Amino acid sequence: MHDVLVVGGGIAGLRAALAASSRGAEVAIASRSHPTRSYSVAIQDGLNAALLPGDAWEAHAADTSAWGDGLCVPEVVEAVCRSAPELVRELDQLGVPFNRSGGRNGTALACLKLRGARTARAAYVDDMAGLVLTQTLYEQAVRAGITFYEEWTATSLAVGDGACTGVVALEQATGELQLLGAKAVVLATGGPRRLYEPSTASLHCTGDGIAMAYRAGAPLVDMEFVQYHPAVLKGQRMAITEIAWAHGAALATAGGTGVGEDDPGPGAFLRAIGQAAVANGGHVELSGTWDADQAKGLFYNTSYRVKQLTGLDMAKEPLPVRPAMHRLLGGVAVDAGGATSIEGLYAAGECAGTGFHGAAGLDGNFLLSAVSSGRAAGLAAADHASSTKEPDAAGGALDRDRTRVAEALRRPGGEPLAAMRRELGGLMHAHVGMVREAVGLQEAAQRIAEMKETHGSLGAGSEGRDYNFGLAHYLDLGSLLDVAEAVVASAHAREESRGVHFRSDHAARDDARWSVHQLVSASEAGPVLRESPPGA
């Protein structure tokens, strides 16, 4: 029995674990891979914080809210933007070597001006902030004596008497399911990027934490807001770093016509690129003002990988890119302290619907949100644990999952599952992507319901216990389908356009009707929606 169990070893999870540990809690992290193998390492932008003279947290908050298109939760935006400079300095002192300005002898934190910010505000670590933050937080987590369950896949939340008392998890090496008991659980499992094709997803971006909470009865919020990345290498998953926009990145069609140049809002910008890419044979061309020295320095990590994957030299040649699904802005509904509706259950990072991003997220605010929500949830979870006596282990979830897995091991898997995921990715991109309308959304809802039926008759495809990736694939697809139904239902109900949610059949923003968040809960009959006014 742990005081606090964090599920997920990326930036939000590690930050949560450190925060809980700093309060004296005994903390463990269960993660599908070694923590530094998490998706977080692939994030390349920086963290927004009003660090420079002349900037102020109010300006950061104003930019965030403007981008969020009327749906940011003001209290959360204020809390995060106010604390951002402190969060960055904290990371710096934990060992993150943020870039400095003022040449070789400069000591002030350097900031970049990213899209949507009125001023230079993003602290950065070359083009590898995610990698370095993850490594640094992992170093500190080991130092803090945190217990690691590496390569354990959480399958269900253990909930008894309305309180979360731990997590059922599968040890990949043995295939054994165990109950990892805890007085408080923090979900930091990331987003469901694998739901879409194309996307920037790593293998583990399956939304499994969101699905676990949804199945356990916790409502999800803002699930209709799915943000694409404007510039992902054609045929690949690699996003061209957001900091390129601080160095004159521009997109053009092969004919040299600029795309999205008048800097409209995020939704219109993305749609313009998407349309131009379709009209231009599947991609547009990205170029910038960087030179060979910068390509070897500030953009080293990007340019090296681009060269490996495509053979192109980004210092000299334009890169073929197109938009691909990047982030879910909603997630498990939480309050400012990361608490979900289930006692003892917290959520942080991309799997949490904090209300910080509203209807569109600003570059540089995502890493900030991971750190900020991670810290908040870790502290709240530790406080909860210290005021809770050891709960009775709720064994029901473990028994259910053992049965579920044993049955899945005997059922066929493989190609039918793979075909389903391919179809799901295409379906979500076509009907629940950057442009949506009622008929397509109904069709998607219908197909997803059918897929859920079919999924129930499939399984792992083999009975082996050790490292059975067929089983993982089966369970992941189950998570993706649960998240998909919540996304589609939310997108279908919101009959207006706002932020990154664009309905071609309801193209205008409708404040009178839709200045609300939608909460979605699971039921036998399918997803159930209710509304909540902003800030409530």
Place this chain on the structure above:
Amino acid sequence: MELTLNVRRGGTRRSADDSHQAYHVDVEPETSVFEALVKVREEQDGTLAFRGNCGVGFCGDCTMLVNGRQEVVCLMPVGKAQKDDEIKIDPIPYAPTVKDVMYDAKRFIWDKVNSFSPGVVFNGVEQVTEEELSPVRRAMRCTMCGICDQGCTVIDVNLDFKGPAALNKVFRYVFDPRDGRAKERVVEAGETNGVWDCVHCWEASDHCPFDIDPTHRIMELRDRSVRLGVKSGTGNRQAARHYNAFERSVEHHGWLDERNVAIQSYGGLIRGGLKMMPTGLAALRRGKANLLPHRKRPGASAIKALFARYREVTRTER
């Protein structure tokens, strides 16, 4: 393009005739070897074990042998990797194997990395410069892909050698001006299987995909170690003594006094002298050595002055 992936199957036991299973896939030439393997695992065989997550070369988890060469397979397009439309995939050989092409990363990397005190211990120094931080940043490009360790000629014969990846991690702490534990860290790094056991073959630097130049980082750790007054850890004292004798010889003679460097490396006049006696006598007999006192190089005093100047400059450094 239609490809055949010949993937090593089996458990922990390796043998020269490991069996390989052929999987046929149809993918684009720019598809990475990693994506092709994921496709195989999802569509054809869920029991195929390999690691890898991010798919874009940051998580460092998908290192394998591709046609005999260690690669981060998500950054290797199949079109480039194939020979006659075939790709042979094996686990990296220096690490113990877990299953199929999955290697024991705990044994090969993490236990070594975490055997050194982890985490910067903030010393209150807030004003740090870009010049001080940029080498730390370069070292932190490391994704722990293990390719340098797979190229390491010491790990080849001694799996317990900490290896360039773990030592680069120590570099990251020791050279971070905000860390207050440099001295303790170089002592740790000087223990058996640490910095003094590196044979500076430069394979790590040749292998590192991310231009971290790990061998150089190990040499800088040795320099910093000596400068902090830690002339040898509890580990390979001979290598540390050799390092010091080499430096002293150049400082005092302007060039290398091979005879004395050898004696000092083996433990000084008595122990080293005795140990080197048979070699010395054989060299004398063959005319490859003489008993004349070692002569200074012309201009040795200028070289000595350089050393003095270097000491003066480095004394004022933090």
